[in-house]
Amino acid sequence: MKIQPxxxxxLLKRIEEQEVKRGNIIIPDTAKEKPQEAEVIEVxxxxxxxxxxxxxxxxxxxxxxxIGKYSGTExxxxxxxxxxxxxxxxxxxxxx
Numbered sequence: 001m002k003i004q005p006x007x008x009x010x011l012l013k014r015i016e017e018q019e020v021k022r023g024n025i026i027i028p029d030t031a032k033e034k035p036q037e038a039e040v041i042e043v044x045x046x047x048x049x050x051x052x053x054x055x056x057x058x059x060x061x062x063x064x065x066x067i068g069k070y071s072g073t074e075x076x077x078x079x080x081x082x083x084x085x086x087x088x089x090x091x092x093x094x095x096x
Contacts, residue, residue: 001078008047008087010059012038012067013080036066037094041082057087064094 005011015037040063046056059065072085 003042003077005042005044005084007044008057009044009084010040010057010087010090011042012065012072012083012085013041014038014083015064036069036091038065038067038083039063040065047087059087059090059093066091066094 003011040059040061043057043059043061046054049055067083067085067090071089072083075082075084
């Protein structure tokens with residue numbers, strides 16, 4: 001299924017952190033915090049300013065970004081969980 005976010009919205013897929021096991025303690029999924037790092041899957045065309053012109057988004061497909069723990073709206077697409085956020089909810093772009 002192809003999803004195209006509207007305006008200044010961005011479709012993200014959270015990047016799961018690597019599990020570090022210490023001893024025999026198992027932490028259930030319900031007790032784990034949501035990862036704040038995500039990959040940009042799709043972006044909208046941009047936001048419309050007061051003059052009616054479209055301002056393109058700063059982030060692009062494939063970027064790695066940081067978002068708040070409870071940002072956006074969670075959606076399931078083809079059995080995979082994604083998050084749709086506005087561009088202003090993205091905290092930072094990660095570069096290596």
